[in-house]
Amino acid sequence: MATKVKNTTDLPKCWQTVKDALDAGIDRVILFGTAGIGKTYAGLNYGKLDGGAHRLICTDEMTNADVTGCWQPTANGSWSWLEGAGIKAWQGNGKIGGRLVIDEIDKAGGDVFATLLAITDTPESAQWEHPQSQKVIKPLDGFSVVMTTNVEDMNELPMALKDRFPVAIRINEPHPDALLRMSEDLRMYAKQMCDAGERRISLRSFYAYDKLRTALGSKKSAEIVFGNRAKSFLDAIRVDTGKEVV
Amino acid sequence: MSTKEITSGYEVVGVTTPTQVVPDVEMLSRDDEDSGRWSVYSCSPVSGEPKTAVSERLMFVPTYDDEISRHIRAHEMFHARVSPTTKLWDKVWKKRGYANERTMVACEELRVNTLMKNAGFEPERYLSGGGEKQHAIQMATHNDFQSAVLSAISITNSAGFTNFMDGIAMVRPEWTPVITEITKQSVDYFQEILKDPEDRVGLPLNATGEKPQLNGFGYVENLAKWVEGVIGAITAPKNDKEGKDAKDGVGKPSNDKNGLDGLDGKKLSKELKKLLEGIKTSGEQQREEVAGWRSGNIPRRALSDTWEELKVSNPALTRSVVGAIGKKRIASATGRNPRRISRLLTDPERRIFDRTVRGEGGVLLIDTSGSMRLTPENVKEMVAYAPSALVAQYSGGSRTKPNLYVIADKGRMVDNLPRPNGGNGVDFPALKWAVKKRQRQNSPIIWVSDGGVTGKRDAHNSDLVMDCIRLLKKEGIYVVPNPETAIELLKKLQRREKITSVIPYTLSDIYKNLTGQDLVLR
Numbered sequence: 092m093a094t095k096v097k098n099t100t101d102l103p104k105c106w107q108t109v110k111d112a113l114d115a116g117i118d119r120v121i122l123f124g125t126a127g128i129g130k131t132y133a134g135l136n137y138g139k140l141d142g143g144a145h146r147l148i149c150t151d152e153m154t155n156a157d158v159t160g161c162w163q164p165t166a167n168g169s170w171s172w173l174e175g176a177g178i179k180a181w182q183g184n185g186k187i188g189g190r191l192v193i194d195e196i197d198k199a200g201g202d203v204f205a206t207l208l209a210i211t212d213t214p215e216s217a218q219w220e221h222p223q224s225q226k227v228i229k230p231l232d233g234f235s236v237v238m239t240t241n242v243e244d245m246n247e248l249p250m251a252l253k254d255r256f257p258v259a260i261r262i263n264e265p266h267p268d269a270l271l272r273m274s275e276d277l278r279m280y281a282k283q284m285c286d287a288g289e290r291r292i293s294l295r296s297f298y299a300y301d302k303l304r305t306a307l308g309s310k311k312s313a314e315i316v317f318g319n320r321a322k323s324f325l326d327a328i329r330v331d332t333g334k335e336v337v
Numbered sequence: 338m339s340t341k342e343i344t345s346g347y348e349v350v351g352v353t354t355p356t357q358v359v360p361d362v363e364m365l366s367r368d369d370e371d372s373g374r375w376s377v378y379s380c381s382p383v384s385g386e387p388k389t390a391v392s393e394r395l396m397f398v399p400t401y402d403d404e405i406s407r408h409i410r411a412h413e414m415f416h417a418r419v420s421p422t423t424k425l426w427d428k429v430w431k432k433r434g435y436a437n438e439r440t441m442v443a444c445e446e447l448r449v450n451t452l453m454k455n456a457g458f459e460p461e462r463y464l465s466g467g468g469e470k471q472h473a474i475q476m477a478t479h480n481d482f483q484s485a486v487l488s489a490i491s492i493t494n495s496a497g498f499t500n501f502m503d504g505i506a507m508v509r510p511e512w513t514p515v516i517t518e519i520t521k522q523s524v525d526y527f528q529e530i531l532k533d534p535e536d537r538v539g540l541p542l543n544a545t546g547e548k549p550q551l552n553g554f555g556y557v558e559n560l561a562k563w564v565e566g567v568i569g570a571i572t573a574p575k576n577d578k579e580g581k582d583a584k585d586g587v588g589k590p591s592n593d594k595n596g597l598d599g600l601d602g603k604k605l606s607k608e609l610k611k612l613l614e615g616i617k618t619s620g621e622q623q624r625e626e627v628a629g630w631r632s633g634n635i636p637r638r639a640l641s642d643t644w645e646e647l648k649v650s651n652p653a654l655t656r657s658v659v660g661a662i663g664k665k666r667i668a669s670a671t672g673r674n675p676r677r678i679s680r681l682l683t684d685p686e687r688r689i690f691d692r693t694v695r696g697e698g699g700v701l702l703i704d705t706s707g708s709m710r711l712t713p714e715n716v717k718e719m720v721a722y723a724p725s726a727l728v729a730q731y732s733g734g735s736r737t738k739p740n741l742y743v744i745a746d747k748g749r750m751v752d753n754l755p756r757p758n759g760g761n762g763v764d765f766p767a768l769k770w771a772v773k774k775r776q777r778q779n780s781p782i783i784w785v786s787d788g789g790v791t792g793k794r795d796a797h798n799s800d801l802v803m804d805c806i807r808l809l810k811k812e813g814i815y816v817v818p819n820p821e822t823a824i825e826l827l828k829k830l831q832r833r834e835k836i837t838s839v840i841p842y843t844l845s846d847i848y849k850n851l852t853g854q855d856l857v858l859r
Contacts, residue, residue: 280364283363283364283372284363287363287374288374290361290363320358320361322358322407323360323361323410324361326361326411326414327361327365329458330365330418331418333452333455333541333543334455335456
């Protein structure tokens with residue numbers, strides 16, 4: 092996907108769409124695209140978040156405890172129920188439902204995946220019985236879900252999941268706020284290299300390089316962060332700016 | 338290389354996969370093109386294999402982890418960063434007409450090498466195609482001076498340059514100082530643009546704006562124009578039989594004799610000194626001009642957009658030209674009727690018969706713009722001395738009225754001369770029209786003009802003048818600055834004497850400024 096080089100502080104089209112969708116109250120959104128460009132950041136910060144935001148990072152080893160909760164021993168020898176991120180997000184601040192940000196749902200195992208489908212179901216169908224209080228809990232109004240995944244092709248996701256998330260937005264540029272955290276001279280490179288296919292460089296590498304170079308200089312920092320690729324990285328900056336990299 | 342047998346066949350010992358270095362071309366940004374993913378392919382580090390297509394985002398570069406490959410990668414990366422896209426090249430730069438495609442390509446190579454050097458790379462140490470010397474020997478052997486200059490420019494600031502010049506020196510040592518001076522001036526030209534931005538306000542050399550006046554390639558075009566002027570001046574014909582346009586010559590091997598050909602010893606050294614001085618002066622002037630450039634000074638318009646459209650009018654030619662001598666009879670030794678019987682006694686060759694001789698025809702093109710200050714009598718007088726010629730007067734500046742009138746042809750002329758519009762505007766189109774209208778290939782074309790040519794909106798610039806000069810040289814057109822010299826020339830023509838141009842000061846001055854050489858016309 093090509094992007095015209097403009098000011099790095101302008102909100103790119105993909106992010107504007109995310110913002111518009113969440114501000115308009117769309118409560119089920121999938122953000123997909125390359126890693127490390129701020130999809131989770133957007134999930135945790137964009138739209139109405141009065142009910143708070145809860146993050147869930149999926150792995151194949153995770154259990155339902157992370158989603159709905161688990162029993163935990165207390166100091167007096169009894170057990171209490173520790174709510175998982177899914178239930179916490181349902182209940183929000185007690186009045187308004189919160190935001191559940193599910194990272195890399197495609198990596199969740201079958202058991203967890205089924206639970207997540209139940210949690211992210213429509214408010215009319217979704218309900219869960221609390222094991223301790225036996226109360227039936229339903230998501231409060233305002234509950235929303237932002238799911239992020241690194242898959243580039245939405246067809247790779249299960250149909251049941253796609254059904255629950257009618258809005259899917261491909262993110263191909265880093266969020267301007269994420270770029271603002273690094274020095275100005277690196278922002279454009281970070282922006283362009285985020286979507287460079289197999290030669291992609293993550294924002295995190297740029298952050299590390301930016302921080303290191305203040306102490307160690309560009310050459311040494313590039314060697315530490317980019318390894319064999321350091322020369323090629325610095326040469327590209329030289330060519331682009333027409334100046335030696337100090 | 339040793340091998341050892343293994344169960345599945347043979348395994349080569351001591352061979353490992355080399356480290357592959359792929360350029361981070363996605364990091365480069367341009368104003369005229371989207372950024373995005375590139376396809377980078379590996380190729381050998383030999384001349385002709387590495388290449389870059391900007392619009393298609395394709396790059397072929399060696400991926401070895403050594404300095405030579407690294408410099409080739411940097412060279413191609415600079416092309417990806419600054420060189421025109423195929424679309425802009427085809428639709429804009431090629432069509433603008435200021436310089437030939439091949440010259441611009443050579444100058445673009447120099448820009449890239451200069452930018453490389455400026456960015457801290459060492460192209461003069463690591464960038465070499467390998468066959469430069471042989472290439473130079475070949476060009477010098479075939480006396481292809483233009484190609485030699487362009488090749489030298491394209492590899493200036495690279496490691497191959499010294500070898501190239503060695504090759505030239507082996508076959509044509511007299512070319513060496515000239516080529517060296519041209520390349521030196523070209524390098525200095527780009528260095529002037531690269532000066533500390535605080536010292537000059539202008540478009541950066543690596544700018545990639547979508548509009549020509551905002552694109553650094555405009556500097557390349559400007560240099561190419563200068564190079565063509567210099568080459569054209571050096572290879573200028575010494576007489577009219579060798580006349581050939583320098584611009585047209587660029588791009589094809591030429592057997593034109595250059596200005597140093599046939600000279601030896603003291604004369605060669607004197608000519609060489611003059612030539613080098615000329616190149617130096619014009620190069621300095623070029624740099625001075627570019628030092629003052631702001632972004633708007635790269636011409637926005639193509640050369641073809643700079644002239645007014647020619648509107649030709651053919652009024653009725655009702656009057657006979659006084660003294661018309663469209664055809665005449667001269668004495669001949671053979672014939673049917675002996676009309677000149679007295680010649681039996683008086684003429685040793687006893688030419689007692691008659692032979693009809695037609696006038697040579699020709700085209701007399703008169704610039705009737707305000708700067709010429711011509712009266713109708715001046716024009717009529719010139720027509721009277723060109724009875725068998727096609728005579729036209731031109732003057733632009735009006736949107737509605739014609740700007741070129743045919744006022745006489747085949748011994749007849751208009752009753753009343755049309756009133757000129759006052760401006761120029763169509764000098765070049767009018768000259769082209771005259772070339773088309775000449776009766777025979779050897780019919781003379783005489784242009785009466787003070788050389789103060791202008792384009793649309795009566796704007797004057799040296800490009801317009803050079804445009805006309807190139808055509809004058811190519812077509813062997815005679816030029817005279819005023820009616821007096823025109824009549825003198827027409828009289829000579831009638832007497833069948835040898836004629837030469839009387840070059841207006843404006844033309845010779847601008848030509849000298851741009852090329853450093855004296856303008857030689859037919």
